[in-house]
Amino acid sequence: MNPGDLSAALRVVPGTTVDLGAVDPAATYGRRKETAAQELERDLARLRILQERLWAENRRRVLVVLQGIDAAGKGGTIEHVMGAFNPLGCPVHGFKVPTEEELAHDYLWRVHARVPANGEIAIFDRSHYEDVLVVRVLGLVPERRWRPRYEQINAFEQLLAAEGTTILKFFLYIDRDEQRERFQARVADPEKRWKFRMGDLETRRRWDDYIAAYEEVLTRCSTPVAPWFIVPANRKWFRNLAVAQILADTLTNLDPRYPEPAEPIPPDLVID
Amino acid sequence: MNPGDLSAALRVVPGTTVDLGAVDPAATYGRRKETAAQELERDLARLRILQERLWAENRRRVLVVLQGIDAAGKGGTIEHVMGAFNPLGCPVHGFKVPTEEELAHDYLWRVHARVPANGEIAIFDRSHYEDVLVVRVLGLVPERRWRPRYEQINAFEQLLAAEGTTILKFFLYIDRDEQRERFQARVADPEKRWKFRMGDLETRRRWDDYIAAYEEVLTRCSTPVAPWFIVPANRKWFRNLAVAQILADTLTNLDPRYPEPAEPIPPDLVID
Numbered sequence: 149m150n151p152g153d154l155s156a157a158l159r160v161v162p163g164t165t166v167d168l169g170a171v172d173p174a175a176t177y178g179r180r181k182e183t184a185a186q187e188l189e190r191d192l193a194r195l196r197i198l199q200e201r202l203w204a205e206n207r208r209r210v211l212v213v214l215q216g217i218d219a220a221g222k223g224g225t226i227e228h229v230m231g232a233f234n235p236l237g238c239p240v241h242g243f244k245v246p247t248e249e250e251l252a253h254d255y256l257w258r259v260h261a262r263v264p265a266n267g268e269i270a271i272f273d274r275s276h277y278e279d280v281l282v283v284r285v286l287g288l289v290p291e292r293r294w295r296p297r298y299e300q301i302n303a304f305e306q307l308l309a310a311e312g313t314t315i316l317k318f319f320l321y322i323d324r325d326e327q328r329e330r331f332q333a334r335v336a337d338p339e340k341r342w343k344f345r346m347g348d349l350e351t352r353r354r355w356d357d358y359i360a361a362y363e364e365v366l367t368r369c370s371t372p373v374a375p376w377f378i379v380p381a382n383r384k385w386f387r388n389l390a391v392a393q394i395l396a397d398t399l400t401n402l403d404p405r406y407p408e409p410a411e412p413i414p415p416d417l418v419i420d
Numbered sequence: 421m422n423p424g425d426l427s428a429a430l431r432v433v434p435g436t437t438v439d440l441g442a443v444d445p446a447a448t449y450g451r452r453k454e455t456a457a458q459e460l461e462r463d464l465a466r467l468r469i470l471q472e473r474l475w476a477e478n479r480r481r482v483l484v485v486l487q488g489i490d491a492a493g494k495g496g497t498i499e500h501v502m503g504a505f506n507p508l509g510c511p512v513h514g515f516k517v518p519t520e521e522e523l524a525h526d527y528l529w530r531v532h533a534r535v536p537a538n539g540e541i542a543i544f545d546r547s548h549y550e551d552v553l554v555v556r557v558l559g560l561v562p563e564r565r566w567r568p569r570y571e572q573i574n575a576f577e578q579l580l581a582a583e584g585t586t587i588l589k590f591f592l593y594i595d596r597d598e599q600r601e602r603f604q605a606r607v608a609d610p611e612k613r614w615k616f617r618m619g620d621l622e623t624r625r626r627w628d629d630y631i632a633a634y635e636e637v638l639t640r641c642s643t644p645v646a647p648w649f650i651v652p653a654n655r656k657w658f659r660n661l662a663v664a665q666i667l668a669d670t671l672t673n674l675d676p677r678y679p680e681p682a683e684p685i686p687p688d689l690v691i692d
Contacts, residue, residue, distance in 0.1 A: 204614050227506045234499045236512040236545060273508060331691045342476050342679045349691070407614045419603045419621070 153177065154390050155397045158377040160370035166363050166378070173323045175380040177390075184385040191392040192232035198399035202267055203237040205404040209264040209313040212395070213275045215365075216320030217358055218348050219330040221381050222273050225320065228388045229395070230271050239264070242273040255279040255297070256304055263308060276301055277317075277365055285357045298368040309373035316398055317374060318391055319366060320381040324355055425449065426662050427669045430649040432642035438635050438650070445595045447652040449662075456657040463664040464504035470671035474539055475509040477676040481536040481585040484667070485547045487637075488592030489630055490620050491602040493653050494545050497592065500660045501667070502543050511536070514545040527551040527569070528576055535580060548573055549589075549637055557629045570640040581645035588670060589646060590663055591638060592653040596627055 157177055160166055179187070202208065212230075214222045226240060241262045250258045256276055264270035280297050283289055305315055322330075331348065334340040351358070370376040377394055381387040429449055432438060451459070474480065484502075486494045498512060513534045522530045528548055536542035552569050555561055577587055594602075603620065606612040623630070642648040649666055653659040 204611075223508065226508045230507050231505075233503075233507065235502050235505065235507045235510050235543070236495065236498045236514060238507050239511060240508040242508060271507070328691045335685055335689055335691070339476075339678050341681050341685060344681055344685060346683050346685065352691075406611050409613050409616055411618050413607055413613060413616060413618065417607055419600045419607070419624075 155377075155394045158379055158390060158394065160366050160376040160378060162370050162372055162375070164367065164370070166366040166370075168321065168359055168363055168366075168378075171321060171378055171380065173321045173326065173380045174382040176383060176386045179386055179389055181383070181385050184389050188228075188385075188389050188392055191389070191396045192229070194396045195229075195232055195392065195399065196234070198396065198402075198404060199233050199237060199269060201404035201406060202269065202399065202402065203234070204267070204406050206267040206407065207312070208402060208404065209266060209308075210269040210399070210402075211264055211272065211308065211313050211315045212269065213272045213277065213315070213317040214320065215274065215277050215281070215317070215362075216381065217322065217327065217355075217362075218351055219327050219334070220320040220322045221384060221387055222320060224384060225318075225387060225391055226271060226273060228384075229392045230269075232392075233269060237267055238269050238271065240271040240273060243275055243278060255283075256300070260304075264313060266312075276304070277369075280365055281358065281361045284361050285354055298364070301369055302371055302374075305369075305371065305374035314398060314402060315374035316394065317370075317376045318394075319362060319376055319378050320387060321378055322381045324352075326382045327352065427649075427666045430651055430662060430666065432638050432648040432650060434642050434644055434647070436639065436642070438638040438642075440593065440631055440635055440638075440650075443593060443650055443652065445593045445598065445652045446654040448655060448658045451658055451661060453655070453657050456661050460500075460657075460661050460664055463661070463668045464501070466668045467501075467504055467664065467671065468506070470668065470674075470676060471505050471509065471541060473676040473678060474541065474671065474674070475506070476539070476678050478539040478679065479584070480674060480676065481538060481580075482541040482671070482674075483536050483544065483580065483585050483587045484541065485544045485549065485587070485589040486592065487547065487549050487553075487589070487634075488653065489594065489599065489627075489634075490623055491599050491606070492592040492594045493656060493659055494592060496656060497590075497659060497663055498543060498545060500656075501664045502541075504664075505541060509539055510541050510543065512543040512545060515547055515550060527555075528572070532576075536585060538584075548576070549641075552637055553630065553633045556633050557626055570636070573641055574643055574646075577641075577643065577646040586670060586674060587646035588666065589642075589648045590666075591634060591648055591650050592659060593650055594653045596624075598654045599624065 154177060202210065214225060216222055230238060230240065246258065259276045262270065262272070280294055284294050309315060331344065334344045366376050366378065379387055379390045426449060474482065486497060488494050502510060502512065518530065531548045534542065534544070552566055556566050581587055603616065606616045638648050638650065651659055651662045
């Protein structure tokens with residue numbers, strides 16, 4: 149199977165109505181766990197080279213958005229995939245409950261402040277999509293406020309793209325049983341208990357509302373310049389492989405190049 | 421040799437007058453290149469665990485300052501040592517020539533904006549020390565402006581420390597011959613030429629001025645709460661090992677712990 153396949157298979161074709169009930173969160177697209185570690189290591193090696201070139205080129209930008217329900221594996225993806233990057237040039241920002249200052253601005257204000265600069269690959273652990281997910285499910289603003297946001301977000305992402313940013317958005321998709329198992333394991337593990345909050349159970353009870361909200365995001369905000377990818381994430385090894393391959397394919401297509409020096413260097417320069 | 425040795429051996433004892441002429445940039449303190457990769461891997465594994473705990477604990481902060489003359493290996497250290505960290509929780513900032521907006525503020529303004537938050541290990545690739553290095557050597561401000569900065573910097577770092585930040589400052593020390601070889605190699609390598617600027621030769625001609633400026637920094641700004649370490653950096657493998665071990669020893673002493681959950685979790689909680 150050629151490495152390009154997952155980019156095409158997992159991408160939400162703009163204009164498609166997404167039904168997550170028809171997606172298998174345990175799918176592996178013919179990949180095998182036995183060879184996954186080796187395959188991942190190869191992709192990460194490619195990614196390291198491509199990132200260095202993107203950084204050296206200092207001309208284009210990449211934004212990676214990670215979304216998923218609690219315990220879907222956003223943190224694990226950052227650790228095991230983005231962990232391969234040189235941290236200089238790979239800022240990661242986790243968007244939390246907005247502060248008072250953030251709430252005193254439009255919802256894209258804090259997001260815009262964190263978009264990547266030239267040469268950077270910026271990672272968003274959650275993002276502006278929370279403003280049509282948790283905000284919608286909990287009714288934190290009235291519908292007349294969140295309803296226009298799909299178009300506002302598309303316009304914002306189109307601006308970023310037009311100005312030189314490549315955007316990739318990953319929805320890490322696990323099912324309800326998988327979340328139960330992960331929560332149960334977190335609670336039992338003294339090194340993971342701190343990640344669990346009793347409030348996570350309230351969110352879990354709203355599962356169907358969140359899925360519906362995600363379906364609308366995936367349906368309305370997968371655009372040619374800022375596609376969503378639905379990553380089956382029940383199996384962590386497949387999730388990592390899929391994100392790494394899609395990233396590597398995207399960067400390969402960008403084909404970043406080491407630039408010429410800012411001023412010409414004499415060919416026979418001898419340093420003394 | 422026990423791993424604690426390098427922290428003590430390379431630390432500038434506060435109050436010492438530093439003479440870099442007496443420091444061997446090729447020193448390896450009994451470490452051997454043959455076993456360095458394995459030793460580094462062990463330290464990086466320790467660092468990953470300690471960083472995760474620091475992040476989980478979400479209570480204390482670590483600031484790592486990297487300084488060195490051009491080609492001393494700041495970038496390589498970030499790639500090979502800090503590259504082991506989970507990028508979430510390890511922001512890296514490279515301080516460049518100040519922008520117009522930055523110059524319109526005091527020199528610590530842009531630096532303060534980048535100090536680590538709870539749980540973070542922030543890396544400064546160059547720092548406020550440039551304001552008593554390049555600024556002094558090139559006379560970008562008069563001496564009556566830069567002369568008081570040593571004390572101002574000490575006061576600033578003491579504030580950070582008092583508020584919960586552990587500060588480590590590494591001076592990567594190569595000699596003039598080593599820089600010549602690295603520059604010559606950069607110029608010859610199409611994948612590295614972009615890092616070289618003709619202006620680097622001007623800085624090189626001022627070698628003695630920079631060394632004198634560094635000696636004053638190391639002499640005046642190594643304090644109990646924010647020590648400088650002089651890292652012999654002619655040998656990249658030793659440089660990486662030294663920085664990794666000092667970081668790991670420091671984090672081990674901090675002894676970060678996984679916290680209890682914010683709200684108590686019932687011991688018999690069953691997720692359904």
